Amino acid sequence: MTVVGQLNPSPRLLLGPGPSDAHPRVLSAMSTPLLGHLDPQFITIMNETQELLRQAYLTKNPLTFPVSATGMAGMEACLVNLIEPGDKVVVCYAGYFSSRMIDVAGRTGAEVTVLERPWGTVFDLQQIRETLQRVRPKVLGIVHAETSTGTLQPMEELGNLCHEFDCLLLVDAVTSLGCTELKVDEWGIDAIYSCSQKGLSCPPGLSPVSFSDRATQVIKARKSKVQSWYLDLTSVMQYWGGERTYHHTAPITMVYAIREGLRLVLEEGLEARWKRHWNNHKALKAGLTAMGLPYTAQEGHQLPQLNAVRIPEGVDDLTVRKQMLAQFGIEIGGGLGDFKGKVWRIGMMGHNSWPKNVLLVLSALEHCLRTAGVLVAPGCGVAAAEAVYAQLA
Amino acid sequence: MTVVGQLNPSPRLLLGPGPSDAHPRVLSAMSTPLLGHLDPQFITIMNETQELLRQAYLTKNPLTFPVSATGMAGMEACLVNLIEPGDKVVVCYAGYFSSRMIDVAGRTGAEVTVLERPWGTVFDLQQIRETLQRVRPKVLGIVHAETSTGTLQPMEELGNLCHEFDCLLLVDAVTSLGCTELKVDEWGIDAIYSCSQKGLSCPPGLSPVSFSDRATQVIKARKSKVQSWYLDLTSVMQYWGGERTYHHTAPITMVYAIREGLRLVLEEGLEARWKRHWNNHKALKAGLTAMGLPYTAQEGHQLPQLNAVRIPEGVDDLTVRKQMLAQFGIEIGGGLGDFKGKVWRIGMMGHNSWPKNVLLVLSALEHCLRTAGVLVAPGCGVAAAEAVYAQLA
Numbered sequence: 001m002t003v004v005g006q007l008n009p010s011p012r013l014l015l016g017p018g019p020s021d022a023h024p025r026v027l028s029a030m031s032t033p034l035l036g037h038l039d040p041q042f043i044t045i046m047n048e049t050q051e052l053l054r055q056a057y058l059t060k061n062p063l064t065f066p067v068s069a070t071g072m073a074g075m076e077a078c079l080v081n082l083i084e085p086g087d088k089v090v091v092c093y094a095g096y097f098s099s100r101m102i103d104v105a106g107r108t109g110a111e112v113t114v115l116e117r118p119w120g121t122v123f124d125l126q127q128i129r130e131t132l133q134r135v136r137p138k139v140l141g142i143v144h145a146e147t148s149t150g151t152l153q154p155m156e157e158l159g160n161l162c163h164e165f166d167c168l169l170l171v172d173a174v175t176s177l178g179c180t181e182l183k184v185d186e187w188g189i190d191a192i193y194s195c196s197q198k199g200l201s202c203p204p205g206l207s208p209v210s211f212s213d214r215a216t217q218v219i220k221a222r223k224s225k226v227q228s229w230y231l232d233l234t235s236v237m238q239y240w241g242g243e244r245t246y247h248h249t250a251p252i253t254m255v256y257a258i259r260e261g262l263r264l265v266l267e268e269g270l271e272a273r274w275k276r277h278w279n280n281h282k283a284l285k286a287g288l289t290a291m292g293l294p295y296t297a298q299e300g301h302q303l304p305q306l307n308a309v310r311i312p313e314g315v316d317d318l319t320v321r322k323q324m325l326a327q328f329g330i331e332i333g334g335g336l337g338d339f340k341g342k343v344w345r346i347g348m349m350g351h352n353s354w355p356k357n358v359l360l361v362l363s364a365l366e367h368c369l370r371t372a373g374v375l376v377a378p379g380c381g382v383a384a385a386e387a388v389y390a391q392l393a
Numbered sequence: 394m395t396v397v398g399q400l401n402p403s404p405r406l407l408l409g410p411g412p413s414d415a416h417p418r419v420l421s422a423m424s425t426p427l428l429g430h431l432d433p434q435f436i437t438i439m440n441e442t443q444e445l446l447r448q449a450y451l452t453k454n455p456l457t458f459p460v461s462a463t464g465m466a467g468m469e470a471c472l473v474n475l476i477e478p479g480d481k482v483v484v485c486y487a488g489y490f491s492s493r494m495i496d497v498a499g500r501t502g503a504e505v506t507v508l509e510r511p512w513g514t515v516f517d518l519q520q521i522r523e524t525l526q527r528v529r530p531k532v533l534g535i536v537h538a539e540t541s542t543g544t545l546q547p548m549e550e551l552g553n554l555c556h557e558f559d560c561l562l563l564v565d566a567v568t569s570l571g572c573t574e575l576k577v578d579e580w581g582i583d584a585i586y587s588c589s590q591k592g593l594s595c596p597p598g599l600s601p602v603s604f605s606d607r608a609t610q611v612i613k614a615r616k617s618k619v620q621s622w623y624l625d626l627t628s629v630m631q632y633w634g635g636e637r638t639y640h641h642t643a644p645i646t647m648v649y650a651i652r653e654g655l656r657l658v659l660e661e662g663l664e665a666r667w668k669r670h671w672n673n674h675k676a677l678k679a680g681l682t683a684m685g686l687p688y689t690a691q692e693g694h695q696l697p698q699l700n701a702v703r704i705p706e707g708v709d710d711l712t713v714r715k716q717m718l719a720q721f722g723i724e725i726g727g728g729l730g731d732f733k734g735k736v737w738r739i740g741m742m743g744h745n746s747w748p749k750n751v752l753l754v755l756s757a758l759e760h761c762l763r764t765a766g767v768l769v770a771p772g773c774g775v776a777a778a779e780a781v782y783a784q785l786a
């Protein structure tokens with residue numbers, strides 16, 4: 001019999017693509033004793049969580065709740081509910097996570113058209129308009145904050161454009177909720193999913209989703225059964241809706257966590273939170289640039305919360321990341337797919353987006369780059385970041 | 394803007410069908426800061442969790458891990474991976490949760506045959522043999538501990554019987570793992586799922602599954618893609634298997650929780666834990682019987698961890714359960730489906746199966762029954778329970 005000792009992980013600072021560190025108040029909420037999942041007090045907590053989530057998403061959508069599983073299940077929940085076999089879907093592909101949307105949509109029996117752009121670039125309206133005109137899809141899927149490339153897709157006019165062609169707009173907001181501007185109603189988003197472990201500073205385990213009335217009607221009018229029982233919103237909406245009819249047992253403690261994470265978001269205020277992420281990004285970017293690390297995403301569309309930079313020629317990805325972890329307890333992310341071994345991804349998300357962490361990661365990275373034989377002027381990264389903070393003050 | 398205050402639920406004793414109270418050590422583990430989901434230390438924790446789970450399931454199956462969602466997702470994970478469209482499945486139906494198995498199997502495109510027995514009874518081998526002979530299914534699904542009726546299905550010879558007909562045995566162990574005898578390898582179980590919030594005394598959020606080599610081969614030999622991306626074991630087994638290839642972000646904190654819950658199970662010892670559940674059940678049953686509450690499950694097949702009893706004629710279900718909650722902070726469960734309003738379900742699961750709780754629930758229920766106008770001899774329930782404990786001592 002294997003003897004397994006008490007849980008004792010080393011302290012970490014999680015500056016990768018997520019999970020990001022959970023806020024201490026979230027961790028504390030998670031040690032709260034359980035309520036039953038049908039307890040009137042838990043129903044109140046569900047209502048409160050939904051209301052907080054609506055405020056964070058800037059939506060009035062009644063069908064707004066956390067799916068009882070991680071972010072990818074949120075993507076699947078949106079697709080399996082909106083799509084019936086034979087429906088047409090357009091997926092805008094310019095990174096790893098849009099390729100997953102293609103895969104998941106394909107498994108629903110959808111006829112998937114891929115609108116492709118190079119990784120690290122954004123889509124323009126004209127291109128999307130032409131595709132909508134040609135394909136006439138039921139759903140257009142797009143990633144708001146592409147975590148694999150660090151690219152921020154402009155969203156303001158996309159909803160109107162989709163609705164012009166009677167198409168539903170589906171948005172991956174896994175890395176944007178709680179970090180950068182996100183306005184579900186104003187932008188005309190019909191279905192959106194996110195996660196708990198990035199901008200909301202909770203552990204992974206929930207996927208907050210929201211559906212417009214238009215999308216909700218489409219789900220209610222389905223002719224075929226949703227292929228997933230667990231994610232079938234025609235039933236789940238009775239549990240998270242008015243009736244509170246038992247469907248599955250909600251993950252009580254994760255709901256405690258996201259409620260606390262959302263409270264923190266709203267206490268800070270959305271505008272203030274978005275600004276904080278931008279400010280720390282400007283400082284981090286100045287530092288990384290000074291150290292000779294170029295961004296992978298096109299200029300003007302770089303994500304503040306996820307900084308993807310090219311690894312210098314001749315430097316081994318894993319050696320540096322291992323040193324960062326072993327010597328400083330700092331996790332940064334490697335590249336995915338085409339970017340594997342070529343890109344580092346530095347997250348500054350939620351609670352972790354903080355000047356202290358910007359200066360720390362720049363110092364640590366400078367040290368590791370020097371170990372790897374890269375000539376970095378001592379302190380250049382930190383100096384550049386500090387200059388930005390001085391300017392912002 | 395709705396103001397949502399600090400989390401402050403009333404203290405509860407959860408003696409319903411689950412969630413059961415989380416053990417204090419589990420709650421404490423859940424406030425541990427996060428590791429990244431690809432951190433070498435988290436990989437070790439995953440390995441340890443899998444090994445602990447194998448010990449709790451009494452299996453050597455390599456493919457043993459917690460699905461990143463609640464129990465019903467475990468059921469769906471088993472069915473969508475084992476079944477391809479057109480495959481034949483037999484489901485043994487004698488309660489609410491087997492009806493869900495029929496629904497979920499149907500959504501995979503399976504040809505489902507239902508072997509039906511009255512709620513609260515068990516299946517006999519001869520009946521199953523005849524069905525296997527007639528239908529020749531790929532999978533036979535059965536519920537080990539039916540939570541809606543409080544019935545314990547004998548399992549010892551079922552595996553051999555299924556294998557005689559080249560059929561895979563799929564078992565719902567949502568309410569049995571960590572409570573009563575469960576021997577995956579010895580009983581020849583090919584696929585099994587459970588939950589975290591009952592016998593393991595963790596919050597809901599994970600579904601521990603295990604697959605025999607026979608079942609694993611069937612999954613690997615699939616001709617069609619698994620319809621669910623999130624639950625696709627052909628990919629997930631590379632994440633929870635040797636390669637640790639990124640699939641989705643594991644719910645770190647829930648893994649911390651189940652690891653601690655499993656440590657508690659194995660520290661106590663499986664045999665000792667099963668015996669504890671039986672002893673407290675005997676006392677509880679003596680008490681409930683003395684108070685005139687008959688069991689719904691057939692004699693000799695009553696679940697120790699979930700005691701389903703008929704509500705006395707003329708007593709309103711909800712009135713009593715509300716009083717139990719308001720006056721004593723005790724949650725007991727109501728009936729599901731056909732048993733709604735007719736049955737109470739009293740759980741004594743995991744950490745909660747404890748003489749203190751047996752005496753408390755009997756006293757509280759006696760009080761509420763008297764309020765409802767039922768003539769109960771004062772203290773008869775507690776006296777009967779204490780007599781059992783005296784005998785066991």
